[in-house]
Amino acid sequence: MxxxxxxxxxxxxxxxxxxxxxxxxxxxxxxxxxxxxxxxxxxxxxxxxxxxxxxxxxxxxxxxxxxxxxxxxxxxxxxxxxxxxxxxxxxxxxxxxxxxxxxxxxxxxxxxxxxxxxxxxxxxxxxxxxxxxxxxxxxxxxxxxxxxxxxxxxxxxxxxxxxxxxxxxxxxxxxxxxxxxxxxxxxxxxxxxxxxxxxxxxxxxxxxxxxxxxxxxxxxxxxxxxxxxxxxxxxxxxxxxxxxxxxxxxxxxxxxxxxxxxxxxxxxxxxxxxxxxxGDMQPYRNRKVRILNGIHTAMVPFSMMYGNETVQETVVSPFTMKYITEIAFNEIVPTLDMDKEELKSFTEEVLDRFRNPFIRHQLSDIVLNSVSKFKVRVLPTILEYFEKNGKLPYHLVFGFACMIRYYKGSWNGKSLSVKDSKDIVEAFDQAWNNTSLEATVEEILANTGFWDQNLNNITGLHTAITYAIKNAEENGIEKGYQNFISHFS
CATH class of the missing domain: 3.40.50.720 (NAD(P)-binding Rossmann-like Domain)
Structure with a gap:
C-alpha cells in the first residue's frame, strides 16, 4: 500500500x-x-x-x-x-x-x-x-x-x-x-x-x-x-x-x-x-582517484553509448564488466607505485561497491564535467602506462574515444546529455564542425585548455582514437571495441 x-x-x-x-x-x-x-x-x-x-x-x-x-x-x-x-x-x-x-x-x-x-x-x-x-x-x-x-x-x-x-x-x-x-x-x-x-x-x-x-x-x-x-x-x-x-x-x-x-x-x-x-594523504589519494574515480570516468560514456543507465548495470553486464576488468587490473593498477596485492584488494572492494544492489547510480549524473575529470582521473594513467610500456593502454584509449564522441551530443539518433561548462561544450561543437573525423580528433587533442598539453604529441594516440570512433560509429560500441582491440593488440 x-x-x-x-x-x-x-x-x-x-x-x-x-x-x-x-x-x-x-x-x-x-x-x-x-x-x-x-x-x-x-x-x-x-x-x-x-x-x-x-x-x-x-x-x-x-x-x-x-x-x-x-x-x-x-x-x-x-x-x-x-x-x-x-x-x-x-x-x-x-x-x-x-x-x-x-x-x-x-x-x-x-x-x-x-x-x-x-x-x-x-x-x-x-x-x-x-x-x-x-x-x-x-x-x-x-x-x-x-x-x-x-x-x-x-x-x-x-x-x-x-x-x-x-x-x-x-x-x-x-x-x-x-x-x-x-x-x-x-x-x-x-x-x-x-x-x-x-x-x-x-x-x-x-x-x-x-x-x-x-x-x-x-x-x-x-x-x-x-x-x-x-x-x-x-x-x-x-x-x-x-x-x-x-x-x-x-x-x-x-x-x-x-x-x-x-x-x-x-x-x-x-x-x-x-x-x-x-601528515600525507597522497597514497590514499592516488589509490582512490586512479582506481575508483578513474574507472567511473573511463566507463561512463562507453557504458551509456552501449545502452546502460546505471553503474550497477555496467558491472552486471558481461560486456561492460569485461571492459572494466581490463582497464582496472591490466592498465590502471600496474601504473600505481604501491603494493600490488593491496591495490588489487582495493579494486575488488571498489567493484563490490559498484554492485551495491540498493543504489541506482545514474551514469547520466556521473558524466558531469567529464573533461576536467578525465584530465585528473584517467589521463595520468594513460601517460604513465605509455611511459612505462612504450605503448598505449588501448582499453582506456577506447574509453577516451567514447568520451570525445559522446561530446558530439547524440548517438544512434538519440540525444546525449552533455553537462559541462559553456566554453568546453562550445569547443567540442566547433571541433565536430570539421569536415573530417581526423581533423576533429586533432583539434580536441591539441586543446591545451583541456589537457595542459598537446596530446597529438603522444605517438599513436590520434590514430588510435580516430580508428576507435570510426569503428564505433560503423559497428556499434561492442563490435567497434572488439575490432579496435583486435587491430591494436
Missing amino acids: TTDTNTKPRLNREAYGSGAELPVKILQFGEGNFLRAFVDYAFHTLNKETGFNAGVAVVQPLPGGMVEQLAEQDALYTVFLNGIKNGKKIQENHLIDNIVKCINPYKDFKALLDVAKLDSLQFIISNTTEAGIEFVDSDVLSEESPKSFPAKVAAVLYERYNHFKGDHSKGLTVIPCELINHNADTLKKVLLQYCELWKLDADFAAWINEACTFHNTLVDRIVPGYPRDEEEEFSNKLDYQDKFMVTAEPFFLWVIEGDDQLKKKLPFDKTSLDVKIV
Whole structure:
C-alpha cells in the first residue's frame, strides 16, 4: 500500500528539529547531493556523538542553485544509507538538521559577508567540482558577489580580517573537498592571487598565511543523490515530504592532511566515522582517484553509448564488466607505485561497491564535467602506462574515444546529455564542425585548455582514437571495441 506524499506535512524545524539553533561554525560552499550526504552528514554525526554543537551556513556557489528551495523545508533533509558493509546489509535513514543558514550570494551578498563576522565561525568547507577552484581575473571586490568560488572566499576572509582588525586568533580552518590534488594548496594560491589583483594590503596576505590553515583532503563515498526512479518507495519510508532526500552508500572515508592541533579541533576519532587526519594523504589519494574515480570516468560514456543507465548495470553486464576488468587490473593498477596485492584488494572492494544492489547510480549524473575529470582521473594513467610500456593502454584509449564522441551530443539518433561548462561544450561543437573525423580528433587533442598539453604529441594516440570512433560509429560500441582491440593488440 502506498501513501500519498502530498498529504504528509512538509519538513520543518518546528515539528522535526532537535531543539535550539546551532551556532554557525562552518561556512560551506555548495549545497549539492555530495556535500549534504558526506560533509553535513559527518558533522551531524560529530554533533550527535560528541556534542560538537556545529551549525552549517550553506552558500550557493552558482547562480542556478537550490538554497532557496532547501530553505523552504528549513534546510532539513534525509540521508538514506543502503549497501553492504562488513558483509552485512545496511539500510538506514538519518534526518540531518545541522544546516542553519542558506545563502544565495547572487541575491544577498551581504548575508555571506555577515557570516564572516561571526565569532563562532571556525571552518570553511567546499566542493565546487574540479573546475571550481579557478582564478577569474575579471572578478572584482565590490558589493556584489564575484563569479568564482575562490573570489568569494577571498572576500569572506577580507571581511573577517577587517572586522576583527587582523586578530590572528580569528583565522579560519579551510578544508576544500574538490577532487583535485593539493586542493587546499591550490585554493590558497588562488586566494593570494586575488590579494594581488585587488591590491589588498600585505598584512592581509600575511594573515591568510599565518592565521588561517589549509588542509588538503580526499573524500570517498558514492552518493547517487535524489532517488528519482524510486521516489515513491523512499517517500513511503518517511512521515514527511522531503524534496531533498539523498541516497548514499554506507562506505565513508575522509582523509585530511593535518596535525595534532587539527585533531583537537575535529574530534572525529571519538566517532564511528572513518576520518583520517594524517601528515600525507597522497597514497590514499592516488589509490582512490586512479582506481575508483578513474574507472567511473573511463566507463561512463562507453557504458551509456552501449545502452546502460546505471553503474550497477555496467558491472552486471558481461560486456561492460569485461571492459572494466581490463582497464582496472591490466592498465590502471600496474601504473600505481604501491603494493600490488593491496591495490588489487582495493579494486575488488571498489567493484563490490559498484554492485551495491540498493543504489541506482545514474551514469547520466556521473558524466558531469567529464573533461576536467578525465584530465585528473584517467589521463595520468594513460601517460604513465605509455611511459612505462612504450605503448598505449588501448582499453582506456577506447574509453577516451567514447568520451570525445559522446561530446558530439547524440548517438544512434538519440540525444546525449552533455553537462559541462559553456566554453568546453562550445569547443567540442566547433571541433565536430570539421569536415573530417581526423581533423576533429586533432583539434580536441591539441586543446591545451583541456589537457595542459598537446596530446597529438603522444605517438599513436590520434590514430588510435580516430580508428576507435570510426569503428564505433560503423559497428556499434561492442563490435567497434572488439575490432579496435583486435587491430591494436
